[in-house]
Amino acid sequence: MEGINQLSTGKLISLSEQELVDCDISGEDQGCNGIGWNLQLHMQPRSLALTKQPISVAIDAGDSDFQFYSSGIFTGQRGTELGHGVIVVRYGTIADGTKYWMQRDIDVPEGLCSIAMESSYPTAT
Structure with missing residues (x-):
């Protein structure tokens, strides 16, 4: 996510692994059990x-x-x-x-x- 964000906006930001879990609003990934x-x-x-x-x-x-x-x-x-x-x-x-x-x-x-x-x-x- 950091890489595609930098390529599309020109700004490199650091995201933690927690960001992926927090963004799992639809429940399709495994949340705290790991990202599918x-x-x-x-x-x-x-x-x-x-x-x-x-x-x-x-x-x-x-x-x-x-x-x-x-x-x-x-x-x-x-x-x-x-x-x-x-x-x-x-x-x-x-x-x-x-x-x-x-x-x-x-x-x-x-x-x-x-x-x-x-x-x-x-x-x-």
């Missing part, structure tokens, strides 16, 4: 959305390789137990042809840890 992932967005091309704004994704961060990861492109075990939400801010290809998704402070190659299996992103008009 919007499964309808499987039909939307994520790389297209990412050219316009950051997107949130769920990843498998349970493996010790991932938990002790510190820098560079992650090349550890791939998993499908999605339980950790992150913000993807960029994607691209490095000089050797390796594709990657860049999360806040973490670089993960495209598709690793099932990063693009469930994603969601806000829109602003």
Whole structure:
């Protein structure tokens, strides 16, 4: 929400995770039990959305390789137990042809840890 707000208004504001819970007025998300992932967005091309704004994704961060990861492109075990939400801010290809998704402070190659299996992103008009 911070990213799309900055892109649409030109002002970067800091919102807490509580803001998402407080804004859950329709009860569709899980409130204090966690924010649900919007499964309808499987039909939307994520790389297209990412050219316009950051997107949130769920990843498998349970493996010790991932938990002790510190820098560079992650090349550890791939998993499908999605339980950790992150913000993807960029994607691209490095000089050797390796594709990657860049999360806040973490670089993960495209598709690793099932990063693009469930994603969601806000829109602003």
